[in-house]
Amino acid sequence: QSGLETISIGHRVEYFAETDSTNLRAMELAEQGAQEGTVVIADCQNGGRGRMGRRWSSPAGVNLYTSIILRPDMAPIQAAQLTFLSAVATARAFEAVAGIEVQVKWPNDILVNGCKIAGLLNELSAETEGVHHVVLGIGANLNMSREQFPDDLRRPATSVLLETGQTVSRVAFAQELYRQLDRLYPLYQQQGFVPIRLAWEALFYLQGHKVEVDCGADVFTGMVAGLADDGALLLDLEQGGQQVIYAGDVSVAD
Template sequence: MSGERPRPAEAADRDMDRKILELFRSRSGGFVSGEVLSTLLGVSRTAVWKHIKNLKNLGYRIESVPSRGYRLVASPDILTPAEISAGLAVRRIGTHVVCFRETGSTNTVASQLAAEGAAEGTVVLADAQTGGKGRLGRRWESPPGVNVYCSVILRPPISPLHSPQLTLLSAVATAEAIERTSGLVPAIKWPNDILANGFKVAGMLSELSAETERVEYLVLGIGVNINMERDQFPDGLRYPASSLALEAGRTVERIPFVRSLLESLDRLYDEYLLKGFPPVRDAWLARSAVMGRRVTVDGGAGILAGTVEGIDEIGALLVRTAGGSLERVLAGDVSLEG
């Protein structure tokens, strides 16, 4: 798939592909005649055949039997707007999905789209990244076909001071999706790491465009190691890394994971707009890997050691030092002690 924004005709074709996939799935593997598809979709049987052919070219196994029609036999594990949108239950986040076979960075693409006026809730996904970004300018390894690299455009009515709250929201949503699709019980390490069995399996990187008092747009970048093998991880990682498949002992399908992630983001963001940060804060603390733990924090200018007592109203980490003072940490690398 190209890196260009879809033209209206392409968008219409993708929407038709999505509708066909939803109809197939509503029949639970049964046959659907070309005549029924034509009637329900409001297009000719020739148009139906062309869309079926396109879906086959994308890797869908679709059986066709004279006088019975078509049925979906198997779906490929590829990230396409039609596949992700089929059955996706969202109000805002994921109503427009852009997918790439390969791009430099989904955050870079999403920022470009946001600057051009892309709607809130637009999602950018890639099968591979050549320039995946982590925190503090670090590289995020992004091999093809095994992980999820996702960026979401938001336009929240908040001040830039409160933007870290949405990074924590994305961490909660990611943890929820991991639990639902893999059976693992993940924990969140402040500010943006998701751990499974003590290994890092996901990370968040938020990028902001704002004026003094107003956020113009925020890009939530989310990278999740889904099915990476041990030999795909680079040497010299700052924190022990793994994947959902390695920790769960089985392959995890990427499409259901993406749908689950977008649905969690959509629900949590709606709640955030209605009720503010407290529900997100509570959900984050319930999954925290650092709450009540002894930690050291490398903030760049020095090392802070103490016990985590929570997060404050903007998402800063609260650390009680041995001397009794309560320190607010706005940025830094956190290491667990013991």
């Protein structure tokens, strides 16, 4: 038994001692017809995936690596909104279980004092008519020690242990995360993106800051104006006008 009091999220839990990536396992299960709310959890990942083809360091026994299957009735364009839903749920789990106040960075990092403490990677199976399933991948650094972080990190990272000096129960964290998702997902389905966007913006540390966004071909500099209804980042450009950004790497410029 999972010990959860949730209605949908976590009614089925697939646990792996070791796997390549919980996102890949969840995509497979979803393709085989697994129900909405099925969760995959692993003690260790040997092929943990990050955004933009990066690796997600996933040592055994210390952190949470989990993926949640959803089957929302929505157009593929809306699916990006679910990243913000999982960010709000993850942020609330850090607050409730570890007593840590976190902030979010567009589109999908969870930070404490500018250091990354969790990452989100959503994967989608869809056709033009609609979404088949979405996998919400969440990696939370809980009890990882300084030595367990890779040396070649692009940006500073942290864990609950490094922030508080205390370890936190991985089970308690996972349960709280699923509970939060179990509350936020029906809210999203009933009331749409607005309540999720407002909760996310309240945690958004870049709101009103000057940033540089590297989109590969273009680099934009401007003031963060907020989120569009489809989850895009709105940037008031220095030279005037507003840029809508769908993908890119954001860094603070002020």
